[in-house]
Amino acid sequence: MSELLQFLFSGVTIGAVYALVALGFTIIYNASDVVNFAQGEFVMLGGMITWFAHAAGLPLPLAALIAIAATACLGVAMNKLMIEPARGAPVVSLIIITIGASIFIEGAAQLVFDKQIHSFPAFSGDAPIRVGGATILPQSLWVTGGAIAVFVGLWLFFTRTLLGRAVLATSNNRLAAQLVGINTTFVMTLSFALSAAIGALAGVLATPITLTSYGVGIGFALKGFAGAMLGGMGNPKGALVGGFAIGMIEALTAGYLSSQYKDAAAFVVILAVLFFLPQGLFGRTSTDRV
Amino acid sequence: MSDLLSIEGLGITFGGLKAVHDVSFRVRPGEIVSVIGPNGAGKTTLFNMISGVYRPGAGRVVLEGDDVTGMEPHLLARRGMSRTFQNLQIFPSMTALENAVTGYHLQERGPVLADLLGLPGARARARRAEEGARALLARVGLERAAERAAGNLSYGSLKRLEIARALALEPKVLLLDEPAAGCNAVETEEIDHLIAEVAASGVAILLVEHDMKMVMRISNHIVVLDHGEKIAEGDPATVSRNPAVIAAYLGVEEGQDHAHG
Amino acid sequence: MKMTPKTATLLVLAALIALTPFFFPSGYYYRVGALLFVNGIAVTGMVILTGYAGQISLGHAGFAGIGAYACALAPVHWGLHPALAVILGAAISAILAFLVGRPILRLKGYYLGVATLGLGILVAMVLNNERQLTGGPDGMAVPELGLRALLKGWGLTLSNGEFWYFFCGLVLLVGAWLALNLYASPTGRALRALHGSEVAARTVGIDVARLKLQAFVISAVYASVSGSLLALQNKFVTPDVAGFMHSIEMVTMAVLGGVGSVLGAIFGAGILTLLPQVLTVFAEYEQMVLGLVMVLVMIFLREGLLPSVLRKFRGKDE
Incomplete structure (x- = not known):
């Protein structure tokens, strides 16, 4: 029993990171119909910049803030320089553009930082907390709390603020949104900034547990993407649930089946879901109009 | 009847x-x-x-x-059964002739291996379909547009092209x-x-x-x-x-x- | 007599393969050329899947992995001749593609992307984890194909580099010939039709699910053969051949050059194969440049390099 609890704890922790990445995917997908494969690089940058700034002598909270702000700026730059000019391009082209961006950022990170594995201190110490025979790291609570806080924040933003509703309107129907005077270009900029910031936050929260290096991005991107897809592309609730689900499946597979195949579990589930529910768990079905 | x-x-x-x-x-x-x-x-x-x-x-x-x-x-x-569409459903990157030829799909299709190897039988099937399609294009008055990319044709021509394609199914x-x-x-x-x-x-x-x-x-x-x-x-x-x-x-x-x- | 595009493409390819060695400054370039051709084979399969039929795959390296490891494993475990192992790999790839293809190909766009991606990653993971069988991430040795020795017996002596250059070039030519046959054939037309409008394709009697599956299986065989040839010429294989990055490379090469045409896609394979060679001087920047090239080509030359360049060349602007 305590064993199961232990696996669940680690599943929740890693699932929270995936959920954050999946939420990032969802925001950009809703605003622009682009699946941003560079989403994982935002996570990497969050961790790496924080490490770099912290190592340079800045206090950790300030270093984290700088990392999140810098990554958000990078997200905006990416939108302006790569996504906006490619408006209307076919899906394959958009996939290649964002993967190209991902490779570019990874290459740049190697140069700007280094090729080592890094970490920084956990926010509230490393003393494990005992719960029902299992233990959980305080940092895990930070990560999980972060994911839930971001989700609630997004929910409030999208339902309670005018700007958030504008973003939602744009995702429902870009043309109609433009007609009622919503600046859809700004909505896209905002979405990239928000999404990059959330990715960086995930990196900041997770690095004390998962460690970071220039190459961690693509793994986060694939798992987060799997989570977003599992929940149904474009649905924030689905992204949250999907991200946590992928984390759980991974942890349980590692615990009970094979630690080598823990990464496989996520993709087996994805394939199974797509076979039987081609629109994901919470996705909308669409009918071709002819 | x-x-x-x-x-x-x-x-x-x-x-x-x-x-x-x-x-x-x-x-x-x-x-x-x-x-x-x-x-x-x-x-x-x-x-x-x-x-x-x-x-x-x-x-x-x-x-x-x-x-x-x-x-x-x-x-x-x-x-x-064969049909045309209100909001055109043509194959824009194919020529007008190829669009019409697709209407012969059921007649011209054959083993995929024969098509890959370009066997004489496959080529003959394709040729027969092309001949039929040419005749159909002439019937709807599009014979001169045969080699043009369908995406570049006028709306009225595309309407007729769709009819030709639908007729190809006999x-x-x-x-x-x-x-x-x-x-x-x-x-x-x-x-x-x-x-x-x-x-x-x-x-x-x-x-x-x-x-x-x-x-x-x-x-x-x-x-x-x-x-x-x-x-x-x-x-x-x-x-x-x-x-x-x-x-x-x-x-x-x-x-x-x-x-x- | 007017030359058909098929003949023209094959002639250009054959001429390039036959004549380029005269300009090689050293034997090393045979190796680069052979690598280019191996990539060209995989990419020709992508032309059939993505260019003709309009379907994405982000997991075709999985099939390359199967082809590669078939050549490494079958000769050792079952005493199969490496040449037969190539065929075995292709058969396994085809069967796998056939089995998973039907449910996967019902999906569209990003969903199809993630499903194929998952498939590729699963193959790579098996190769990485089944250490007793595959040697895990360290990879394993691949036996000699033996054709070079056979040729020597017949009086044709080629260096290792030369042999693989011309052999892979020949296989690429055959692959291109098949793909070009397919393009103009009834099957090829049906594939391009369903790419243009699935609903219209169905109403003219095209069995869309079946045709997509055929394209998927054919392209899987191309990827598998490409993986086999890579393993055989390197005489060594690691799970990277099946990795996500290799899948992305395949798609990128095809789209970069112009996925609509065989020559364009092979051109893209050339660019992406040569780029790292050119950039070895700036090894540090290699990854950045690769990423940047991918982004810029997709933004500014949407149809891919070759069609865009040809259009400029002809001065025809549409």
Whole structure:
């Protein structure tokens, strides 16, 4: 029993990171119909910049803030320089553009930082907390709390603020949104900034547990993407649930089946879901109009 | 003569809204049956159900005595059903000729291995289909556009190209969704003749068209839809005198008819 | 007599393969050329899947992995001749593609992307984890194909580099010939039709699900053969051959050059194969440049390099 609890704890922790990445995917997908494969690089940058700034002598909270702000700026730059000019391009082209961006950022990170594995201190110490025979790291609570806080924040933003509703309107129907005077270009900029910031936050929260290096991005991107897809592309609730689900499946597979195949579990589930529910768990079905 | 196509109580619901409800009629070989009605009356939805693009929520589609309700479009094509689309569905990166050739798919298809190896049999199949397609393009007046990319053709030409492609299947029943939309008077008349000619060869034709003059001229039988339900049917003279039809449709449409020229 | 595009493409390819060695400054370039051809084979398969049929795959390296490991494993475990192992790999790839293809190909766009991606990653993971069988991440040795020795017996002596250059070039030519045959054939037309409009394709009687599956299986065989040839010429294989990055490379090469045409896609394979060679001087920047090239080409030359360049060349602007 305590064993199961232990696996669940680690599943929740890693699932929270995936959920954050999946939420990032969802925001950009809703605003622009682009699946941003560079989403994982935002996570990497969050961790790496924080490490770099912290190592340079800045206090950790300030270093984290700088990392999140810098990554958000990078997200905006990416939108302006790569996504906006490619408006209307076919899906394959958009996939290649964002993967190209991902490779570019990874290459740049190697140069700007280094090729080592890094970490920084956990926010509230490393003393494990005992719960029902299992233990959980305080940092895990930070990560999980972060994911839930971001989700609630997004929910409030999208339902309670005018700007958030504008973003939602744009995702429902870009043309109609433009007609009622919503600046859809700004909505896209905002979405990239928000999404990059959330990715960086995930990196900041997770690095004390998962460690970071220039190459961690693509793994986060694939798992987060799997989570977003599992929940149904474009649905924030689905992204949250999907991200946590992928984390759980991974942890349980590692615990009970094979630690080598823990990464496989996520993709087996994805394939199974797509076979039987081609629109994901919470996705909308669409009918071709002819 | 017996029915070629019989529509029995067909209906479908989208998100709680009855798009089409309990529509029945029949089409005999060589007959031209028009489905008319104001915009949003459910004509195209009806076509989509008959041709297998949508699965009907209620009712049956009977083709030559067989229940083909909800059958996949490519299987219906094998049974002799063929159609065109209101909002063009052409293959834009292929030439006009290749577009028409795809209509011969059922005749020209063969083992994929033969196609990969470019075996003489595969080439002969392709050549036969091309010859047939060329003749069809000539029939709809597009012979000179054969080698042009379909994406670069005018709207009226594309309408005719779709008809050519649909005819290539040598259908028993042909569904034409607004074949004359966007065509000028001369083109409309040509399409008019073409349809009459095809019907005369024994093909059952089901037509959706907004050009009332054309509908009245060529139809043997007219079915009138309004809000997804059949409100009248009969020969052109009967239907045009029907008060319900005039109220629901002709009154509104006459103004538009002028605009169409 | 007017030359058909098929003949023209094959002639250009054959001429390039035969004549380029005269300009090689050293024997090393045979190796680069052979690598280019191996990539060209995989990419020709992508032309059939993506260019003709309009379907994406982000997991085709999985099939390359199967082809590669078939050549490594079958000769050792079952005493199969490496040439037969190539065929075995292709058969396994085809069967796998056939089995998973039907449910996967119902999906569209990003969903299809993630499903194929998952498939590729699963193959790579098996290769990484089944250490007793595959040697895990360290990879394993691949036996000699033996054709070079056979040729020597017949009096044709080629260096290792030369042999693989011409052999892979020949296989690429055959692959291109098949793909070009397919393009103009009834099957090819049906594939391009369903790419243009699935609903219209269905109403003219095209069995869309079946045709997509055929394209998927054929392209899987191309990827598998490409993986086999890579393993055989390197005489060594690691799970990277099946990795996500290799899948992305395949798609990128094809789209970069112009996925609509065989020559364009092979051109893209050339660019992406040569780029790292050119950039070895700036090894540090290699990844950045690669990423940047991917982004810029997709933004500014949407149809891919070759069609865009040809259009400029002809001065025809549409």
